[in-house]
Amino acid sequence: MEGHPQRVRRHRARRRRARLSETPRQLGADRARASTYASAAVDALEANDNVGGAAEVAASYAERFAGDASWLERAAKLATAADRPYAARDLGRRLIGADPENEPHLVDQVRRELSASDPRGALVLVKRIAAMHPDEPHWRHVEARIAEWAGDPALALDDWLWLLGRGVDLASDRELP
Secondary structure, X not given: OOOHHHHHHHXXXXXXXXXXXXXXXXXXXXXXXXXXXXXXXXXHHHHOOOHHHHHHHHHHHHHHOXXXXXXXXXXXXXXXXXXXXXXXXXXXXXXXXXXXXXXXXXXXXXXXXXXXXXXXXXXXXXHHHHHHOOOOHHHHHHHHHHHHHOOOHHHHHHHHHHHHHOOOOOOOOOOOO
């Protein structure tokens, strides 16, 4: 059983995060001021090395400012930094839904899907990226590796044969996205 001082600290931290989440709601219709306050609150939590708390607060602001993709992006990055792969994956999926053709977001989401142990979700995204760069060996190599992990040997074989047909060195250890 945890000691009294730890319970008190955890309780105070929860109350502080709750207050940080409520203040932008109190600002009402002044969306610009509320967003500025929210950004300052998340910055303060990050500055105090409370990345987990910053991730929670940023996720609540992503809900509050639903039309603003920058909050989704920030919340997903903070969840990743706080080692919360499933929350990061879910926030990233919402971000991709809001901006489906943004390649940097797609690449980041591939990483999130893999860190959340979802190679099939990563494969869907890698296929989209490889379609954007049809003659790029790097993306074919990444697609082949992820296709193997996702249980799609036919796609992996097609990619490996494509790479071999172009003389790409398969022994080189290519970095995943």
